[in-house]
Amino acid sequence: MTIKRLVAAMLLATASNSVLAEQSFTVKDIQVEGLQRVALGAALNNLPFNIGDTVTEYTLSKGIKSLYAAGHFDEIAVFRDGNTITFRVKERPTINAIEFDGNKDIKEEQLSESLTNQKIIIGEQLDKTIIREIENGLTEFYHGVGKYNAKVAIKLTYLPRNRVNLKLEFVEGDAASVRQINIVGNELFDDAQILKNTESLVDLPWWRFMSSDRYQKDTLKGDLEKVRSFYLDRGYLRFEIEANTVAVSPDKTSVYVTLQVKEGEQYTVTGVDFVGDLIGQDEFIKAMLPLKSGQLYNGALVTYTEESIAKFLASFGYANSKVRTSTNINDETKEVSLTLSVDPGKRVYVNRILVSGNAATKDEVIRREIRQMEGAWLSNDTLESSKLWVQRLPYIEKVEFETKPVPGTEDKVDVDFKIKERSSGSFNAGVSFGSYQGLAFQFGIEQQSFLGSGNAAGISLNTNKYQKSINLSYTDAYFTLDGISLGGNVFYSDFDGSKAGAEAYNQTSYGTGLNFGFPINEYSRLNFGTAVTFSEIAYIQEFDQLRHFRAVLVDPNRPDQAYKFTNYDVSVGWIRSTLNRGTFPTDGLRVSLTGKITTPNSDLTYFKTNFEAANYIALSNDHSWSFLSKLELGYGNGYGSNNGYDHTLPFSDNFYAGGQNFRGFENRVIGPRAIYRYVNSIPGLPDPIGSGVGLPTLPMSPEFDSYDISTRSFGGNAMAIATLELITPTPLLKEDYANSVRTSLFVDAGNVWDTEFDINRFANLTRYQNSNSLQSELLDYSDAGMIRVSAGVTVQWISPMGPLTFSLAKIIKKYDGDEQENFSFNIGTTF
Template sequence: MKLKLVVAAGLFLCASAAAQDNQTQFVVQDIRVEGLQRVALGAALTYIPVQVGDEMNAFRTSQLIRSLYSSTHFENIEVLRDGGTLVIRVSERPTISNIIFEGNDDIKDEQLQDSLNDNDIRVGEPLDKTVLTSIENGLKDFFYSIGKYNADVTAIVTPLPRNRVDLKLLFEEGDAAKIEQINIVGNEIFSDAELMDQFELQYDTPWWDFLSETRYQQQTLNGDMETLRSYYMDRGYLRFNIDSTQVSMTPEKSGIYIALNVSEGEQYTISGVELIGDLLGNEEYIQAVLPLTEGELYSQAEVTYTEEFISKYLGRFGYAYPTVTTIPEINDEDKTVKLTLSVDPGKRIYVRRINFFGNNVTSDEVLRQNVTQMEGTWLSNPSLESSKNILSRLTYMEEVEFDTVRIPGKDDQVDVNFSVKEQPSGSFTAGIGYGDRTKLSLQAGIQQDNFLGTGKRVALNLNTVSYQQSIQLSYSDPFFTIDGISLGGSVGYSEFDGGDFNVVQYNSKQWSAGATIGYPINEFNRISFGLTYSNVELFNQTRYLQTDRFYAQFLQDDPDAAVKYQSFLTSVVWSRTTLNRGVYPTAGSSQRASFSITTPNSDVNYFKTMFDAKYYFPLTRNQRWSFLARLRLGYGNGYGDTNGVEQILPFNENFTAGGADTLRGFENNTVGPRGVIRQGSSFITGPDGVIIPGSPSNDSYFLSSRSLGGNAMALGGVELIVPTPFVEEEMDNSIRTSLFLDVGNVWDTEFDYDAIKDLTNQSQDPLLDYSDWKLYRASAGLSVQWLSPMGPMVFSFSRALKDRPGDDAKFFTFNIGQTF
């Protein structure tokens, strides 16, 4: 009986469906689409798989609806029949008029927009509300991964006229859960403290350890677990394992407890190392330099290094994609492991083309000159890295990256694409200031390190500072020849007033012309040679003990007459740089040593030598924190004699210190020896009535308020480079903030302190031994540097920690166009 009822019900349903299908079947005589606003009728018809004359039925109706929904233009679709007319009534999806992010701190607007773009949600496009929930959940998952378990994300859609909407993503991030405790269970060989020192995540840190990460982040925990694994594996514990991980939180979701259960195992030693596969005939060399040695403890780091070494070594010969696999054979009985390194070099890869992207100013030819990888040759990973480093050190490049793209259908060819980001290559040097000594000072100049995109440096400097009026034109071509020989030259004229320069009073006129030629030794080292002709006139000078020694070599009837001399100065300069960037580097070092000497046929014979070094040490992985150590040394003196007088370094060539480029916290050029004026004693009448000069021991002396400079210099300092507050990380290449300590001195090795120390001092300040290099100065403070469109700007707040009588301390300095 039940079976009969089931069959009867089934027949009834089939009959009903057939009857309904017969009612919906009709021949389409016309098609009408209602509700269109933004979508054109022609565009809508392309998604309708029905034409006039077709027979309409239930299947074609569902097919039509699916096709229209696939266009992503419509939110609601109805299919109706009006006699022989097919009526399609649609409701369009609203257009996104604006997207607003509110309350997001941990996720930048750009990152959020990229995420929305992946879901085709952008301004001007129709809004698919069905994906908003998945976006909300995805963003919540992100906040959970960084320990913000109370975070919430809400998508608010606000209707606007003309079927438009505003989309607002409202974030309530809350505070990140703080790690209350991290427990490592099962460790016996290494203590908890020793293992925790390897972790980036920390807990219960002292207040001053502001670099520690105490917020829970899943990604950071995963990294710490790998670090822990590597710590054991690098010390021979081949069977080490993290058995389980438990992460629990307090009921209020503000604290996190982490527990890691580990099995340490025992140490394993290497019983043998075997190389198999094709090593291109270099088996003996590779075997000789491998760090893996029989009898030593197993180290996963050494294994990884060995694989990378072999890969890079084969990459030097064009085998850019080798496969190096280490096969361990573990013997648990004697706790040894035999390592077999299987090497498959693959095919030799050639470079078809080198492309450059992002260079809007610099020509491809200039960039190509700095690339050591050549087209048509083997692909060499060392050459690519070298090319990247060289390009990065150009002062007009901010960022440089490269990637290799395989050519479709060619398994032995690639294109190399360099992506560069340029930065301002010119600087406008300007300055205005007022001081008790310098009065009003103005200066201006322009320098272009990448003139018209050619990589050539052209500079025109015009100075109308109170102490100097000068003009200088310089030019340098770093690729005068195709193999990197550089050629440069300069001409200039200047009038100088030492009294306004914070040094002793004298005036000079000088014009000069010179040329230099440079030769590359290798990627990092360079040597150059130069010759400069100078014509100098010194006049209006105040006579000091130090300057009288220089003037004594010139026979003059009038001691107040101007002194003129000509010189031919030859120079040799060695420079080395491994800096990661040309401007605002964070890693690497640079050294520069120079020696210059006048030719014997010059009117003055002297030499000068200088050494300048900078060392950058990154403190964090992203190199936003870095440590800088600086050193600058200089020494000069005369050689030979003129008119029986031993020559010394001309005082106008002396070293000076003080200011942003040397010792911050002191007025420009005020650090160093001061001019000494010796005054003879009065004449006296002898017993026979003859008037004779007084004894020299009764002489007195005066100290000038100005520095004279010295022939020796030693300056140094350290800086802690820190992220600039309230500035995005992307601006690190344009703005730099640092805490600094400057130390140094300028002294005169030819100064005779004993000859005048017992004379009467007519000055307020005491006489110092200006030949003593230990009379150092020191200062500390904060410096902010900005690579502005006008050129580099430097703001320094500093305090003198160690000064000497007569020094002029300076708390704040500001420079435009300062060279770093």
């Protein structure tokens, strides 16, 4: 385009009345007409001559070229009037605005970046010569993703003051689908076997709407490598893809792919040798070698061997090692010998460790989790371990690290840990609706990392319709440098069971506790604790299962007073975690076993144990799909006796299920119900003397008692709940929020039961006639096999105000009296 303009300008100058002479002349003056934004001096600086110089027609043509090369002008003409040279120019227009319309496959951010790289920037001058190049480049991109009907046009709208608006109009159309993939030359394996793991899918049926048969050039390129690997992994060392063709249908909606292959024959490995420096670890490296003489050649094993050796060397600081495999092929015997060349390079040391992105969390909180030390050799294993430790902190969303060479050195790097935080404080609130308890509210607040220190401290306040509690706590996770934690708390609680879906009673408790923990290794730790609790239970409706509890605490002289008791307990716990994150993990295992027992000098002597295991298995490389299996077990009981009555687990410490820990069921609805036993009586004899006052009624024998079943559960001393969850990508959600929002499909199953319940105590009793119970008959609450099951979908969101959980569930299996809670919404749920 520039050459054409130059030629046109020269012809114009030649045909002008001011035709330039062939002979040279001395320039007396230089003028430039048509300048608007370009300064005269800037234009003159681009000319290869000045006033007073002797010029020829050739010199003037070079001047035109120089002005064009400056990039400011669309048109240039030159004229001579005597010894005065005049350049008439038309400046390039300035880009006023850039607009995109119709683009879906390409984000505006990508388009803006691409245009910037080609100097198409608002406020800069427009070079119209590259418009066609941009249009062709974008069209080629669409062809690469299978959209052969796509069209891209750049429209220019000229404005006053030599300005222009650019509008990029896209007509993307539909992508062509892969209609057929043909393989020619394969005799050993059929097409289906070869194409089993490829991503280019053919003519999918409608029910596979989650998959895509859209043609993409990059996908096909990757599939060719998978086909090649299919043969190499089976020993076909001479396999070749001789040709691949892509034919597009006339309507450009279908693509037909043909691969011409040459399979060859299988080759056997005759030996594996090493050359190079094995850093003194010869025996270990050779022992870890999966390749053995006599087996078929396997390309995947060769690659795995190279990566394993490189990773092993990196753990010793050789971060830039090179491992290459050369083959010595004998085509006559169909054998191959392998030689692994190992070059560890120089050992790399860590100069400095940098931490960035942590606006709220102090550097020392991050650094104490980092296992890589400054001054030590660089270890990829240690860096990955450091990343996991930092990422397990509940107030850290994402961690990445980058190594940067130190300028002027070959064996030192700086490591930059880039942190993305999430809020360390949260509200604890919720709204739920169920068929029995109706609309329920709760509220609370807590802080996980006080002032960015990484220590849990502050006030945890909870208030809802059935409980008011406050907990002042402080836990220093690193009381000592080697990871011993120390913490304490003071608490108060006022609980109304009748409003919590449990049996009616009021319990007030207060006390204090102390806890400390010891790390066993990188993944496990032991926790110990001690506490004293002062409790009072009042307004309790006496039911049959409380007979032991009441007999142990009742004052014979004041049988109607509230139950007051003081307990001293000690606890021990073991936790092992290999989770990849503290919040929203996608891979790893967490197992915990905790136990609590009250001391013999307590008013109530009992023990309580909990076991929890959660196993996450990543189903995709990017961890957007994963599978969770979770098991929670609990058991508690009393030890010792008082006044001939055995101690039992206090009903206020019972296990409950329903609500947050068993979705689909009402809060605390699963488990044993209270049974009220009524003594029947017979009328007294009439007054023998006719005074109108008869003898009082007389109680009948216990076998004539009647009973009724409460509408509420009071829990049980044993619990088992299992959960299976398929964690999926959240639909319509940007990738930036993938670590803050989680969607999962779940199945919950389990039961709560009472191992001390004896249904035979009620076998011969009659049911109370005016019963309002939800249960039509008495169930055996000691039966662990009364499994409930529910299923549904849950969406969890770590919002700025705290974690939110939305659950929609349906009961699959229930028992008489269980009530359903279809939808629940909570803030502050523990994940």
